[in-house]
Amino acid sequence: MNLKEEIRKIAQLQEIDSRIYDLRQEKEVEWPAQLEKLKNEYEEKKKNFNLLEGKIKSLQVERKSRELDLASKEEAVKKASGQLYQLKTNKEYQIKLTEISSLKADVSVLEEEVLKTFEVIEGVVGQRLKEQTVLSQEEKKYKEEENKISNRIKEIEGDIKGSEDRRNMLVRNVDEQILSKYEKLLKIRFGLAIVPLKSESCGACHLRMTPQTINEIKMYKELVFCGNCVRILYILEDIERW
Ligand SMILES: [Zn+2]
Numbered sequence: 145m146n147l148k149e150e151i152r153k154i155a156q157l158q159e160i161d162s163r164i165y166d167l168r169q170e171k172e173v174e175w176p177a178q179l180e181k182l183k184n185e186y187e188e189k190k191k192n193f194n195l196l197e198g199k200i201k202s203l204q205v206e207r208k209s210r211e212l213d214l215a216s217k218e219e220a221v222k223k224a225s226g227q228l229y230q231l232k233t234n235k236e237y238q239i240k241l242t243e244i245s246s247l248k249a250d251v252s253v254l255e256e257e258v259l260k261t262f263e264v265i266e267g268v269v270g271q272r273l274k275e276q277t278v279l280s281q282e283e284k285k286y287k288e289e290e291n292k293i294s295n296r297i298k299e300i301e302g303d304i305k306g307s308e309d310r311r312n313m314l315v316r317n318v319d320e321q322i323l324s325k326y327e328k329l330l331k332i333r334f335g336l337a338i339v340p341l342k343s344e345s346c347g348a349c350h351l352r353m354t355p356q357t358i359n360e361i362k363m364y365k366e367l368v369f370c371g372n373c374v375r376i377l378y379i380l381e382d383i384e385r386w
Pocket residue numbers: 346347348349350351370371372373374375
C-alpha cells in the first residue's frame with residue numbers, strides 16, 4: 145500500500161464528505177430552525193387575533209346582560225305606573241311616584257351603558273377586521289416561505305444524492321483499514337477527519353507541529369494524527385505534486 149496515494153484519496157473523499165456534511169446541516173438543522181421560527185411568529189399573531197375574537201364575544205355577553213337588565217327595569221316602570229291608579233292615599237301615591245322616578249333613572253343609566261357597549265363592540269369589530277387582513281397576509285407570507293424552504297430542501301436532497309454517488313465510486317479504491325479509521329474520525333470529529341497543515345499548524349485546530357511531526361508526515365510511512373484534535377494530517381503540496 146502506498147500511504148501517500150491513500151491519503152490523496154481520502155483527502156478527495158473528505159472534500160465530498162464536507163460538502164455532504166454541510167448540506168445535511170442545512171437540511172436537518174438550519175432550514176427546520178428557520179421554519180420553526182417563522183411558524184412561531186405566525187402562531188403568535190394568530191393567538192393575538194383569537195384574543196380579539198374572545199374579547200368581542202365577552203363584550204356581546206355583557207351587552208346582552210345589560211339589555212336584559214334594561215328590559216326588566218322598563219317592565220318595572222310599566223308595572224309601577226299601572227299601580228298608581230289603584231292607590232288610596234296621597235302618601236302612597238307620592239311613595240310610588242318616587243319609586244317610579246328612581247326606576248326611570250336606572251333605565252336611563254342602563255340605556256347609556258348599552259349604548260356605550262355597542263360603541264366599544266363596534267370599535268373592536270373594526271380592529272378585528274383590520275387585524276384579519278394583516279393576518280391573512282401573514283399567513284400567505286408564511287405559506288410562501290414554507291414552500292421555498294421545502295423546495296430548497298428538495299434541491300439539497302438532490303445534491304446530497306449526487307455527492308453520495310460520487311463518494312461511492314471513490315470509496316471502492318480506498319484501502320479498507322484507512323477508510324475505516326477515516327470514517328470513525330469523520331463521525332466523532334463533526335464531519336472533518338483529515339486536514340492539511342497550514343503554516344506548520346493543524347488545519348483544523350491550529351495546533352503548531354514540531355519539526356519532528358512534520359518530518360513524520362512527510363515520510364508517509366504511517367498515519368500521523370494531530371495531538372490535539374486527533375485528525376489525520378498531511379501536506380497539501382505533497383498530494384498535489386503527486
Ligand atoms: Zn488539530
